[in-house]
Amino acid sequence: MKKSIAIDMDGVIADTETQFINWYERDYGVRIKPTEIIGLKEDEMFPDKTAVRKFAFTPGFFRTLPVMQGAVESVKALMESFEVYIVSAAMEFPQSLPEKAEWLKEHFPFIDWRHIVFCGDKSIINTDYMIDDHVKNLDYFNGTTIIFHAFHNINFNHHQRVSNWEEVLVLMEKERYL
Amino acid sequence: MKKSIAIDMDGVIADTETQFINWYERDYGVRIKPTEIIGLKEDEMFPDKTAVRKFAFTPGFFRTLPVMQGAVESVKALMESFEVYIVSAAMEFPQSLPEKAEWLKEHFPFIDWRHIVFCGDKSIINTDYMIDDHVKNLDYFNGTTIIFHAFHNINFNHHQRVSNWEEVLVLMEKERYL
Numbered sequence: 001m002k003k004s005i006a007i008d009m010d011g012v013i014a015d016t017e018t019q020f021i022n023w024y025e026r027d028y029g030v031r032i033k034p035t036e037i038i039g040l041k042e043d044e045m046f047p048d049k050t051a052v053r054k055f056a057f058t059p060g061f062f063r064t065l066p067v068m069q070g071a072v073e074s075v076k077a078l079m080e081s082f083e084v085y086i087v088s089a090a091m092e093f094p095q096s097l098p099e100k101a102e103w104l105k106e107h108f109p110f111i112d113w114r115h116i117v118f119c120g121d122k123s124i125i126n127t128d129y130m131i132d133d134h135v136k137n138l139d140y141f142n143g144t145t146i147i148f149h150a151f152h153n154i155n156f157n158h159h160q161r162v163s164n165w166e167e168v169l170v171l172m173e174k175e176r177y178l
Numbered sequence: 179m180k181k182s183i184a185i186d187m188d189g190v191i192a193d194t195e196t197q198f199i200n201w202y203e204r205d206y207g208v209r210i211k212p213t214e215i216i217g218l219k220e221d222e223m224f225p226d227k228t229a230v231r232k233f234a235f236t237p238g239f240f241r242t243l244p245v246m247q248g249a250v251e252s253v254k255a256l257m258e259s260f261e262v263y264i265v266s267a268a269m270e271f272p273q274s275l276p277e278k279a280e281w282l283k284e285h286f287p288f289i290d291w292r293h294i295v296f297c298g299d300k301s302i303i304n305t306d307y308m309i310d311d312h313v314k315n316l317d318y319f320n321g322t323t324i325i326f327h328a329f330h331n332i333n334f335n336h337h338q339r340v341s342n343w344e345e346v347l348v349l350m351e352k353e354r355y356l
Contacts, residue, residue, distance in 0.1 A: 004302065085302055091291040097275035113269040114299040120292030124182065124263055126304030126320075142304075 002083045003175075004127035006117075009088040009100060011133035012148045013075065013108070014065040020045065023055050037151045045151070056093055063099035067107050070165030076110060077169060081176045086111060087125055089137065090118040129175070131168060135159070146171065180261045181353075182305035184295075187266040187278060189311035190326045191253065191286070192243040198223065201233050215329045223329070234271055241277035245285050248343030254288060255347060259354045264289060265303055267315065268296040307353070309346060313337070324349065 010016045017034065024046050025031040037045045043052045055061050078084055086104060090096050097118055104111060117125065122137045130141045133150040138159050146168070147159035162168050188194045195212065202224050203209040215223045221230045233239050256262055264282060268274050275296055282289060295303065300315045308319045311328040316337050324346070325337035340346050 006302070087302075091279070091294050091296075094276055094279040094291075097279060097296070098272055101269070101272040101275060112298065113272075116269050117295065117297040117302065118269075118275070119295040119297075120290065124184070124265075124295065124304050126302050 002081065003129065004083040004085060005078060005129040005131060006085050006087040006125050006127040007075065008132040008134070008137065008148070009086060011150045012131060013068050013071040013086070014103070015068045016065060017151060019061065019065050020052060020055060024051055034151065039154050040152060042152045057095065059095055062093070062096040063103055065103065068165065072107060074165040074169050075108060078172060079110070082172070084111070085115045085117060085127060087117045087119065087122060089120060089122060091120040180259065181307065182261040182263060183256060183307040183309060184263050184265040184300070184303050184305040185253065186310040186312070186315065186326070187264060189328045190309060191246050191249040191264070192281070193246045194243060195329060197239065197243050198230060198233060202229055212329065217332050218330060220330045235273065237273055240271070240274040241281055243281065246343065250285060252343040252347050253286060256350060257288070260350070262289070263293045263295060263305060265295045265297065265300060267298060267300060269298040
């Protein structure tokens with residue numbers, strides 16, 4: 001039986017950081033450099049601390065997220081050796097639910113609806129691996145954890161870290177023989 | 179630590195059977211009696227076999243489902259002794275996602291968004307108990323299974339059966355001391 005992986009959406013296959021920075025520039029006229037926010041929390045990344053939650057509740061935000069570089073080909077490759085589930089903690093933003101479903105259908109049409117999960121917290125998710133950018137999701141997970149690099153998680157070093165999708169593939173190529 | 183329960187929506191806390199029968203009468207002019215459909219599959223419950231899926235894809239179907247008798251008070255009571263998660267295999271019907279979120283907010287406002295899961299199949303759900311009307315969800319579950327009576331599951335006898343919410347409370351009252 002194939003081993004299973006729960007793959008997060010925001011910050012892992014969807015590039016929320018770029019969308020946040022672009023929207024902040026559009027609405028506030030200030031372009032924040034990625035280097036300026038290293039180590040900050042997501043809701044503290046901008047001078048206006050209310051901006052991130054406001055954007056996340058704005059219709060269209062999740063529907064128009066850029067795809068993370070390399071994610072499409074990498075997820076497709078992983079599906080050859082693993083049962084891949086997309087698991088997104090989307091429930092805090094109810095308007096995001098149909099947007100995320102449509103986004104996946106557009107960019108990852110090869111992922112069956114049976115393998116998509118939208119949840120609140122991820123504590124009841126049971127897969128062999130979890131790839132996520134949020135420590136709060138990884139810390140309560142029983143399987144093998146992989147933290148996907150993001151500006152807000154740079155100071156946490158208690159999970160195996162990958163910097164990009166290329167590194168995910170290198171790591172999981174070894175895991176498939178374990 | 180409290181034990182956890184995954185509680186299904188359709189057919190368990192939401193009365194899909196009544197809604198299907200009412201909508202069929204409204205659209206086809208024929209009222210099917212609950213006794214006529216005992217033992218039939220859900221998609222074979224009406225003379226027009228396409229009706230059930232058509233209704234399930236119709237905007238408003240899930241938003242206007244009647245609440246199953248006794249469900250609100252019983253779920254509230256269970257929450258005193260258990261971690262309750264609402265877990266619905268909603269992903270096949272993407273339009274149902276915001277409808278189900280709104281329905282829960284209206285009828286079960288005491289359930290935190292962190293405890294709501296919309297998924298495809300339920301094979302990666304990890305709780306101590308699962309209450310569901312569908313054998314396909316219970317059969318692959320690792321914890322204790324409880325089948326909630328429905329016309330379409332009457333011939334399956336390999337899970338502990340409850341006929342209504344009163345029986346759930348009686349059963350779980352014993353379980354909390356295990």
